[in-house]
Amino acid sequence: xxxxxxxxxxxxxxxxxxxxxxxxxxxxxxxxxxxxxxxxxxxxxxxxxxxxxxxxxxxxxxxxxxxxxxxxxxxxxxxxxxxxxxxxxxxxxxxxxxxxxxxxxxxxxxxxxxxxxxxxxxxxxxxxxxxxxxxxx
Amino acid sequence: xxxxxxxxxxxxxxxxxxxxxxxxxxxxxxxxxxxxxxxxxxxxxxxxxxxxxxxxxxxxxxxxxxxxxxxxxxxxxxxxxxxxxxxxxxxxxxxxxxxxxxxxxxxxxxxxxxxxxxxxxxxxxxxxxxxxxxxxx
DNA sequence: TTCCTTATTGCGATTATTCGCAATAAGGAA
DNA sequence: TTCCTTATTGCGAATAATCGCAATAAGGAA
Numbered sequence: 001x002x003x004x005x006x007x008x009x010x011x012x013x014x015x016x017x018x019x020x021x022x023x024x025x026x027x028x029x030x031x032x033x034x035x036x037x038x039x040x041x042x043x044x045x046x047x048x049x050x051x052x053x054x055x056x057x058x059x060x061x062x063x064x065x066x067x068x069x070x071x072x073x074x075x076x077x078x079x080x081x082x083x084x085x086x087x088x089x090x091x092x093x094x095x096x097x098x099x100x101x102x103x104x105x106x107x108x109x110x111x112x113x114x115x116x117x118x119x120x121x122x123x124x125x126x127x128x129x130x131x132x133x134x135x136x137x
Numbered sequence: 138x139x140x141x142x143x144x145x146x147x148x149x150x151x152x153x154x155x156x157x158x159x160x161x162x163x164x165x166x167x168x169x170x171x172x173x174x175x176x177x178x179x180x181x182x183x184x185x186x187x188x189x190x191x192x193x194x195x196x197x198x199x200x201x202x203x204x205x206x207x208x209x210x211x212x213x214x215x216x217x218x219x220x221x222x223x224x225x226x227x228x229x230x231x232x233x234x235x236x237x238x239x240x241x242x243x244x245x246x247x248x249x250x251x252x253x254x255x256x257x258x259x260x261x262x263x264x265x266x267x268x269x270x271x272x273x274x
Numbered sequence: 275t276t277c278c279t280t281a282t283t284g285c286g287a288t289t290a291t292t293c294g295c296a297a298t299a300a301g302g303a304a
Numbered sequence: 305t306t307c308c309t310t311a312t313t314g315c316g317a318a319t320a321a322t323c324g325c326a327a328t329a330a331g332g333a334a
Contacts, residue, residue: 105249112242118270133255
């Protein structure tokens with residue numbers, strides 16, 4: 001049972017219809033070796049899937065918790081599934097460099113937010129803006 | 138010396154030119170009682186400042202560390218200066234509700250990132266997506 | 275105060291993303 | 305297998321944000 005099928009089955013269970021477009025888009029995100037944009041997915045299918053459908057499906061995956069969305073300060077939104085393994089993105093607002101940080105730095109944060117706010121945070125691909133060591137001069 | 142003038146002076150020191158447009162935009166953001174969008178600022182000056190200039194100035198404030206930008210899942214970007222006092226935005230991806238959390242929850246995170254990655258994070262208006270207590274059903 | 279360099283603005287075009295609506299098709303019921 | 309309901313798609317238009325370029329003006333030098 002691949003990652004894709006887990007997502008598809010779970011979506012079906014939650015009452016969503018599984019269309020060929022959704023299958024393709026989900027496969028593309030889950031199998032992409034890097035965080036991916038809506039544009040890249042649409043290109044991959046050369047106009048066979050409308051870009052609006054791509055955006056809607058990515059939004060669905062995000063809402064249902066199967067994908068994370070990230071603003072990496074490049075003017076577009078990047079998506080990734082859990083396939084990627086958790087990590088934090090430290091995005092420098094001066095030079096735009098992105099440093100991947102270990103997820104451990106937010107372990108206590110996760111507990112705090114659950115405990116004090118009953119909020120279940122998506123922290124496995126969190127983006128944090130700031131200034132990197134080189135840019136602090 | 139108001140908050141606005143501190144920002145203006147500091148920008149001048151860093152070599153930026155102070156234009157009437159920048160003064161007005163900075164005043165608008167710093168004095169706004171709520172997080173504000175580029176559109177709202179442009180409206181406030183009824184077409185006397187081009188929207189591109191508003192976006193560019195807000196981006197400058199963000200890059201220079203005088204403002205934070207937030208995706209509150211409303212399809213537009215919100216800006217705020219330190220005038221607001223620090224707090225974390227917990228944004229529910231199911232119902233879009235935004236809960237303001239105490240900044241203390243990220244105190245240790247700040248130290249961890251400085252220590253382990255020499256990264257100086259902007260955590261005073263961090264947005265974290267997740268699921269709120271009601272939506273966890 | 276006047277001049278000069280060049281950062282900044284305004285404008286129009288482009289890209290990124292969302293939305294409304296009619297046509298299509300998924301999936302349960304018969 | 306066929307039918308029916310309604311979720312989903314595609315399309316074209318609308319909104320959010322960015323960009324290139326010529327015109328303007330901030331602020332230092334004379």
